[in-house]
Amino acid sequence: MDAKVVVVGSLNMDLVARATRLPRGGETLAGDSFFTVPGGKGANQAVAVARLGGSVAMIGNVGDDAYGQQLRQALQVEGVDCQAVSVCDGVSSGVALIVVDASSQNAIVIIPGGNGLLSAEAVQRFDALLQAAEIVICQLEVPLETVGWTLARARELGKTVILNPAPASEPLPAQWFAHIDYLTPNESEAEALTGLPVTDQDSARRAAEQLLKLGAGKVIVTLGAQGALFVSANGSQHFPAPHVEPLDTTAAGDTFIGGFAAGLSQGMGEGEAIAFGQRAAALSVTRAGAQPSIPYARELQS
Known part of the structure; x- marks a missing residue:
């Protein structure tokens, strides 16, 4: 069966240390625990699509090491x-060094590898x-x-194109915007893309409207505990x-x-798919790790 969703992106092995707080520069800090877990934004998103009911294929690279074998196997087990x-x-293979503190905030260093x-x-x-x-x-x-x-190729083929601009540290190339149906930054990414401060719904709306002016089709700004803001030419919805x-x-x-992508691929409307993605994300933050935290569709049935 052809995959309805294709994810083009990264696969990383996450090396995760938990500590009471994040270390300061030059400081050696005793941690509480350590574990390795498959991650990478591309692979995480592919696993999420699969677990949440979508049919998905992954395009990416791993290295010729044990981590690469494990990363590939982790996707195959999920049906990717x-x-x-x-x-x-x-x-x-790509590696992410992650420190998570007692308040669940993290600091991450990425080594691209493959x-x-x-x-x-x-x-x-x-x-x-x-x-x-x-x-x-x-x-x-x-x-x-x-x-x-x-x-550009996905737009040429007439596909629905989602760009998660993470991790973004500067504005996107201007020519990209016309190819994007859904641009999905978080607060810091929306700020990096526009130069506008993003701290609440109003400032998120202003940043999203700027991204629409640059040519993005629709924008979803994810705001963590404050939810998500969907902005299009027809207005905005929180x-x-x-x-x-x-x-x-x-x-x-x-x-x-x-x-969100799994929902769209199964025929949900935009609002329903956003709410579906939010429920899945909310459940994921109650669990440790990247891919192990991602829920299955059956867990979201009320």
């Missing part, structure tokens, strides 16, 4: 089509997957030239977040994106 997850000889070698040519080799898809999702943990090529006690926010944004 991995024919386009390629092994790069002589390099490590993710940095995902070229436009590599994606083009699997063009049949893009052609068969309904929805194409990208993030920013692989080379920007590759992201730009994929957005979606309050379910109230939960957070344990670990890692992969909450990825879970939302996967849930």
